[in-house]
Amino acid sequence: MLKLFTILMILIFAVTACNDQSNTPVADEVADSSKNQPVSADTTTMPVYDAATDGMLVAPGITRKLGDTLGIKMYEVTAKPGDSIPLHSHPDHTFYVIDGGKAAIYFGNDRQEWELKPGMGFVNGPVKDAAKNIGKTNIKFLVVDIYRPRNK
Secondary structure: OHHHHHHHHHHHHHHHHHHOOOOOOOOOEEEEOOOOEEEEOOHHHOOOOOHHHEHHHHOOOOEEEEEEEOOEEEEEEEEOOOOEEEEEEEOEEEEEEEEOEEEEEEEOOEEEEEEEOOOOEEEEOOEEEEEEEOOOOOEEEEEEEEOOOOOO
């Protein structure tokens, strides 16, 4: 019940944050909890979402759609040790770890190793990435993709 409440709160936060039309940034930078290095909160420089490389399309064997309505798609990913998620795109999205483990995340040529812990999560703008479970345990996480028009 607590996990469901937490997931719902993240979803509500994400939808509220994505609908905020204010021009005042909440923060210039947010900390990447896995590396403690700043990550830009400015989404104007992030890659445009490419529906042809949707995460559920490129990794259908390890994803399970939970819902797709009102411009929001929620799906669960379960990656066994050694499983890879090919290069894919996200629109605005949230990420929430259910079962943690060690993963290699690829942003272009930049490879980062993340120790994912249950309860860890973030809200992010459009991004293209790939991943591989490099640990010894299954990693399970929830992704909520939020489709909304972008101002140019």
